[in-house]
Amino acid sequence: MARTEVIKFRDFMDGTWKVPEKNRGNMKKAAGSLVKAGTIVPLALTTAAHASAAESVKTTASAVIAGTTLQILAHALDPVAQILVALSLPIASIVMIGGCYFFLFGNSDKAWSTIQNAGLGYILIQLSPLFIRVLEQVGKSI
Missing domain, CATH: 1.10.287 (Helix Hairpins)
Incomplete structure (x- = not known):
C-alpha cells in the first residue's frame, strides 16, 4: 500500500512543497525579501513635480495604501x-x-x-x- 504524502496548505499554495526540505527555509527568506524590495523600490523611485522626495514617498505610500484598501473593501x-x-x-x-x-x-x-x-x-x-x-x-x- 502506497503512503500518502500530506502537504501543508500554505506550502502547496506557494509552491515550496516541490523544493527539498533543506532548501525551503532559504527559499522562503528569499521570497520574503523580494516581496519587501518589490514594494519599496517603486515607492522610492517615484517623485512628485512640486514636492520634496520625503513628501513624495509619503504621498505615494498613502495613495497606494488607500487604493489597496478600497480594492479590498470593494471586493x-x-x-x-x-x-x-x-x-x-x-x-x-x-x-x-x-x-x-x-x-x-x-x-x-x-x-x-x-x-x-x-x-x-x-x-x-x-x-x-x-x-x-x-x-x-x-x-x-x-
Missing part, C-alpha cells in the same frame, strides 16, 4: 454574491413550484403573484454583480 463580499447568484436558480425554482400548488388549491391570484415575484427576484439576483460593477465605476469616476 470583500464577492464570494457572498457568487454564492447567492449560484443559489438563486434552485430557490427560484422551488418558489415557482410552490406557486403552482396555489393553482391546485384554487388561489390563482396568489399563484401568479408568487411566480412573478420569484422570476423578478431571480433576474435581479443574476444582475446584481452588474449593478455592483456599475456602482464601483461610478465611485471611481467621482
Whole structure:
C-alpha cells in the first residue's frame, strides 16, 4: 500500500512543497525579501513635480495604501454574491413550484403573484454583480 504524502496548505499554495526540505527555509527568506524590495523600490523611485522626495514617498505610500484598501473593501463580499447568484436558480425554482400548488388549491391570484415575484427576484439576483460593477465605476469616476 502506497503512503500518502500530506502537504501543508500554505506550502502547496506557494509552491515550496516541490523544493527539498533543506532548501525551503532559504527559499522562503528569499521570497520574503523580494516581496519587501518589490514594494519599496517603486515607492522610492517615484517623485512628485512640486514636492520634496520625503513628501513624495509619503504621498505615494498613502495613495497606494488607500487604493489597496478600497480594492479590498470593494471586493470583500464577492464570494457572498457568487454564492447567492449560484443559489438563486434552485430557490427560484422551488418558489415557482410552490406557486403552482396555489393553482391546485384554487388561489390563482396568489399563484401568479408568487411566480412573478420569484422570476423578478431571480433576474435581479443574476444582475446584481452588474449593478455592483456599475456602482464601483461610478465611485471611481467621482
